[in-house]
Amino acid sequence: MYATFDLDRPGDLAAALAILRTKGAVALAGGTNLIVDMRAGRERPQRVVSLDKLGVLRGIRQARGQVTIGGRTTVTDLLLSPVIAKTAPALVESARQFAGQMVRNTATVAGNIACGSPAADLVPPLFALDARLTLVSARGRRTVPIESFFIGYKKDIRRPGELISRISWKAPSSRSCALFYKLARRKGDAITVVGVAVALDVERGRCRRARVALGAVAPTVFRAREAEAILEGQTLTPELIESAAEAAAAAARPIDDIRASAAYRRHGVHALVRRLIGQAWEKLA
Amino acid sequence: MSAPFDPNRNLANVSLRHVGKPLVRTDAPGKATGRTPYAGDYVMPGMLHAKVLRSPMPSARLVRLDVSKARALEGVALVLTARDLPDRLAPTDIPGQTGQTRLKTDQQILVRERVRYHGEPLALIAAESVDVAEKAMSLIDYDLEPWPGVFDPESAMRPGAPVVQGTDNIVARHAIGKGDIDAGFAAADMVVERTYRTQFIEHAFLEPEVGLAWVDENDVVNIRVSTQVIEHFRFIADAIGVPHNKVRIMGALVGGGFGGKEDITVEIYLALLAKHTGRPVRLEFTREDSFVGHGKRHPFILTYKTGVKRNGKITALDVRLVSDAGAYVFLSPYVLLYGAIAAPGPYLIENLKVDAVSVATNNMYTSAFRGFGSAQACVAYEQQMDEVAQAIGIDRLDLRRRNYLKTGEPTATGYRVPSAVWTERCADIAWQALGEKTPAKGAIRIGRGLAAYQQSYGRLTFLHDTSEAWVGVEVDGTVIVRSGVTDIGAGQASALAQIAIEVLGVNMENVVVYNSDSAVTPLAGTTTATRALYMTGNAARVAAEAVRGRLVARAAKAFGVPVDDVVLADNKVSALDRPDKAMSFADLVRLCATEGIQRSELAMFRAPFTDRLDPATGQGQAFADFTYGAHAIEVAVDTETGEVTVLKSVACHDVGQCINPAAVEGQIEGGAAQGQGYALSEEMIYREGRLMTPSLSEYLIPTAMDVPVVKSIILESRSGVGPFGAKGIGEPALTPVAPAIANAVADAIGRRIHDLPITPEKVVRALHGID
Amino acid sequence: MPKTKARAKPGPRAKVESRSITLRVNGRTIEAETPPHRTLLEALRDAGFVDVKRGCEKGDCGACAVLLDGVAVDSCLTLAWTVEGRDIVTAAGLGSHDAMHPLQRAFVERGAIQCGYCTPGLIVAAQSLLAEAPDPSEDDIRLGLSGNLCRCTGYTKVFEAIRDAAAEMRSARRRR
The missing domain is CATH 3.30.390.50 (CO dehydrogenase flavoprotein, C-terminal domain)
Structure with missing residues (x-):
């Protein structure tokens, strides 16, 4: 691949958010969209901020009837999680049919949402769960319903430098x-x-x-x-x-x-x- | 003409020791452990990296091409345009060793003025790194002025259509006339006429085109390249203006071909760049390059008019074929001829008329693809059989049984097939092997389909095909086979090993095959047309038998027994019923070496040489022999979404004699998957000549989620003209699959979709008429 | 990740320097001068790990799959800089001609290899699959291979080979 950009690998979220404030910076999570787009010349960022060291953004937990997953949780993580199997079977089904194994192993939930494609497989099940997204930036954080996140084709409400750090939903009832x-x-x-x-x-x-x-x-x-x-x-x-x-x-x-x-x-x-x-x-x- | 097949012939072959066994292929361990170098894995010190700049427009005039900025970029060694190659053309005719004059279809190497297809090369770049070459590409300025184009063959045939090739876009015509077509239709109780359409298909081999070229101390241009045809060296030499012995092609194990590496791909670009720079140059197509950089499978429009009696006997068949040749001729005339000859399928049609025409357009050029016109014909003739059966209300298999060509009967061109014709047996076995029918449920309907076929193996006999192989034994008793044959993944090299050890009585560990080098391995012709085993296998067998003859003669003398009593097996030499007479194979070879007895042989095998077919009637011999078989399919169709799931896929082929049954199964299973893609999901979509599906996420070949476990039933009539009675299976494995699936879908939903691929949308349209 | 749909012009600043990175591949440590845009696929091939195959460079074919800390990833979608310090294993790193990995042996013995170009990626994907599902169902295998295109074999023998290898690996584990 030929492209010209600087690449940072910040060690913590604060550092990542600080760099993401700079002009022309984009976050790199799984890379399964961004690298493809850069190679095709559809994306030409000046600065790429790899989140690979931010393990804090990856994980699945359930507490007080609320399921929360980190933005860097991979599609495979969803498939292997008993919590997801129990609380979000439709999400599991969409994760199963998501690309191929290698892409599932790296592609992240936040990345699938943030790519903005109307064909993003994880998104309809998250809509059906009334999932909420936590957006963080160097300026602070906010939580929005996933439904209000998208405002047009590949357009969303994120402000410059904002990341999807968490996705959460209420565990559904047994009925x-x-x-x-x-x-x-x-x-x-x-x-x-x-x-x-x-x-x-x-x-x-x-x-x-x-x-x-x-x-x-x-x-x-x-x-x-x-x-x-x-x-x-x-x-x-x-x-x-x-x-x-x-x-x-x-x-x-x-x-x-x-x-x-x-x-x-x-x-x-x-x-x-x-x-x-x-x-x-x-x-x- | 040869005598008809005698079922008692060749029965002696049942005692084979190595041939017919699923031995581990010589190429498998290296591939499994990642040790096998492919053409793209070779590098040289100081090598340059090349890129090809291509036209984004399908029909245009190049009014300006300014490469000055690219040339000035640091790290760029050379930029070539058509202006730098004033008198050079690239041959596109049938490749290989045929001595016959080639068709006048040479084409421009780089665009001089007229762009005829999306992706046609404008300039070549060689630079110190791929990054610099890519940057240089972006620095080339050009202006392309749109030029009127034509994008389907029917429009291209109309008077006044923009001319892409020749004077009227017609690149070939073929006619076959046999019997009395009018009398045949007059005798029919019913006439069924349907038109079928097939689509552009991409080979989608996993290894994109790649090569490395350098000029050596003898001024020979050496090219290490992924190709099915090392004997392009002659065309490459013609294209760059050097004698034929100044170009050497070295192949490598090929990462998939299927006909897509039958034409020249990177070779001429590499030769020019290496020649002009004096440095090694490497060129690897990206996947996007590959999609626009080699010819596709021809779309055909096939109109079948069948006259049939109530009892199912077909009395007449009138076929019209139109193929889209795309922007340049390449192998279109031959693909069309194959289609015409295959048009009636494996049936005895006494009154037959075929009119076939191939037409140039501004679509991507079309050329060789596994099945080579015969596959397109099968899509039509096997669907037509189901349509005819339905029209007269008889069972689909009964209609076929009533009309199958039988052993010794004449084909479309009047040629009597020399081998067994086991179509009926194969079809019945495949059909029965589907087993119990899966029950329908809710919106899901189940359907079954069958397709039988007749597919040639070996080249057109008027091309006068030959192949050479060399077999020798070393003084330690090990065996070497040398042959130019390219190995494109079917185990072409390993088959030669198995044949040589069968004849010489040594084991698989004791043989090495050197292949695919146009300068040092005997020329074997192409790995195309399902000919490699037939031609080169025969050559290797003849060579090995000559060596064996000398060794056995010496052993007979040493043992004091007749030569027929000498047995070579398991690296040992013995005499029948004489346990006291024995020596190791190595000892025998040493003995021969000491006495100067020749331990090697170079053999040439010649296919039948014939004249061209009668141009008016198409009668005569076209091929040496044919393979017969059938494929049976069960599908589930979701009548609400239109999705088709292939539940069962069963093949039954008479392969004559397996050399390696695991490799035969591999060909069949792979053919089943490819045929499934042809039927259901694959389509190169061109809009006004522009490719809309330039990646493997848009061009959809079947995945592990799509293909059922394929059942392969292999019959061995031992009647073929290949080694040990083998027939060919490479192309036949694919040919019947798509029509079998089409027939299964029609059976499931009660409507037929006449154009491939059968997408969910087409199924829904057929059932519900959306819009 | 803000999206720019149009072909944005590259920005004015491009200090964009190569630096020497250290990768651990098949138990070896390699160092190479690498620019930030270099993918792991390119870096591995440049370093001679040419069993990692280039098929599409966009994650559609799986020919370039490698194990990253035991998990299969497409090396074409991975920037080399981002995997410094991680354990990278290619198909050739799983076993050799004289000491084949059970998957390699099963692929050879079942005849699950034709042109072989997709084979390293298939073996890597299968190894990653078996790490999670030591006794995989046919569905597990199909799902595990859904990112690996094979154009020659039709997958039937590949499934058989993976089942054979899984059985061998399970019994080897029991013996231990």
Whole structure:
């Protein structure tokens, strides 16, 4: 690879954040996006700040019903964690279908979020979990819902020098079910054509909470709130599920690209939302 | 013409000691331990690093090319443009040792004025490091003016279309006419006409093109390169303007070829840069270079019109083939001819008409790819068989059984195949081996498909193909094989070892094969056209038998027994029924050496030499022989998402005689995976000639998550024209897979998708008509 | 990680110097003058570890996989500077012709190798997989190899080889 940049490897977070304040600096975590983009000339940073020494940002823990993972936690870490298996099965499913082993071993959760791709596999399940992101910079920290993080195609609310240091969510109840489906042109290591994560909480035979998060069918991952509203408070029937699926498909704003047409993506949203809600409801009923 | 296959022939081969056994291949340990050097692993002191600047536009006029800034950059040794090479052209005709005049298809090495495809080279750079070469590339200024282009063969054939090649874009035509086509259709109860389309396909070998060149003390340009064809040295010499004996090509174990390293890739660039700088030069294509830097598989449009009786007998077949040759000719005429000859498939069609045309466009040029036109034909003829069966309402396998070409019957060109034709047996076995059908569930439907095929092995016989191998024994009883054959991963070199030790009665540890050097190993021709084992294997066998003959004669004299009673096995020499007569193989060789008996032999094997086919009727002999077999598939189709999962993949091929069954299985399993990609996920997408899928994340070959465990059933008729009755399996392993999958999908969903690849989206469109 | 979508011009400052770095590879310590943009793939190949293969340089093919502290990574997506002090093992470092690693032996004996260009990466990925799943299911194996493209073998023999090697490695562990 040919590129010109300075490379720093700060030993602690404060040092990293200090360097990240400088103009043209970018953070390097797993590198599975940044290195590819630099090689292709899509990214030309002046200064690359490697986070490889910041072990503090990597880890998974559960305390008082809250699951918290560090931004540098890798996709493989998710797959090996009993906490994630128990509290975020849809995230596990998306992690399984995430790229290939070597990329999973290095790619980080924060990196997958921060790359801003609407096809980022981990993001729809995190939306369905109502995950919150902690952003840190030399100036301080703030916590935002993941849903408000993205503001456009590859655009987010981060200020210069800000990193995603943590991702957290409330561990779901035992009366909940979350599912993820990745529709792609190949089963292994493929870019998502439609990604759907759903989550249902059921109480006394009714859907108390519904989440329908869609990937690769709009400039950002987003929640199909109309679909959720159709389901919440209801005892689900095939007709209700069908109208939620229709609402989700109507909310999608997909594009045509080499992988699929917008029409097919919309069809995929419809089919998958119907299928996943149906399966989740069946499991809980 | 040869006599038809006699099933009683060759039965003596059943007592083979080494041939037919899954011995550890000679190349395997080095590859497993990372010790094998590939062409890209060689370096030399003081070597320069090269880069190729390519056109981002598919059809344009080069109005300005300014390399002055790049030349001035520190560390840049040389920048070459077409202006520096005023009278040089690169040959693109069929490679190898054929002495016949080549087609007039030489092309510009670097763009002079007209750019004809996306990626066509504009300039070559040699610099002290890859970094400097890359920087120099960015310093080259050029202006390209868009030029009217044409991007599909049907448009390119229309009058007034922009001309890419020749006067009318037609780069080749072939016709086959046999029997009485009108009478055949008149006799039919039903006529079925369908059009099938195949796509551009990339070889996607894992090792991108790479080489290292230097000029030696004799002024010979040496090139160590990843290639299927070391005998490009002649074309390379012509291109740089030196005598043929001043270019030497050394191969290496090749990291995948599949036809994509059959044409010249980096060699001419390297030769020019090394010649001009006087320094060693290394050029390695990036993956992006590789995607735009070698020819693709031809897209074909195949229209089949079949006349059939109610009882399933096909009375007439009219086939029209149109292939997209892309911007330059390369091997398009030959690929088209293969397609035309293969058009009826493994069926006896008495009334046949084939019209085939290959057309230039501003798409990437197309050339050799495993299956070479025959694979495209199979995609059509095997889907057409299912369509015909459905139209007349008979079982798909019954229709095939009613029409299979049988041993001794004439092919499309009127040639009677000399070997066993076991199509029916292979198809029935493969179909049965699918076992119990997987149950359908919910939105998932299950379907099954089969495809049989006829695939030539060995080159077109009018090319007068030959191959040489040398076999010798050292005085300690070890064996050396020398042959120019390139090893592209199928175990081409190891097969020669196995053949030599079979004949000489030594063990695998005692043999070494030196191959793939155009200056010091006997020229063996190309590793293409499923010919390496057939041609070079025969040459090695002949050479080894000559050596054996002399050794055995000497042993017979020493033992006082007839030569037929001498047995060579396990590094020992003995006499039948005479336990007192024995010596080690090494002792026998030493004895011969002491007496000056020749311990080596250089042999040439010649394929049948024929004239060209009759230009009007296409009749005559085109190939030495054919392989037959079938592939059976079971798929699950998600009718809501359109996703296709291949559940079972079963191949049954008559390979004549396995040399190494593990290697044969490897070819079959790999062919099954490649064919699956051809059917379902692979597609080089060009928009107005621009490649939209220039990486392995956009061009999707099957992964370990996609391919089922492949079942290989190997039959051995021992009737082939290769060594010990072997046939070829390299290309045949791929050919039937894609149509078998297409047939399985159609069986599952009750609709047929006539154009490959069968993407989830196409399935959904066929079922639900979205939009 | 702020995103610049357009092709940003490189900034004015580029002191960007090479420095000598020390890498521990296959038990050896190597030192090499290395600029910051040099990938581990390039650094290893320049140092003669040419069993690490270049296939795509963007993490699509797995031919360049190496073990980093026992975990497989794509060396093309790793900057050389960032792995100083870590333990790097390539396929050639796992075993040699005379003392093959069980995976290497199984690949040879099963005929799981054709052109062989993807083989070092497959063996590295398999070693990393078996470290986490000593008795892998077929699904585990498929998932573990999903980042390694092979164009010749169709994977069937690769699966067999990995199962053989896993069994041998388990029984060797029991013996110990």
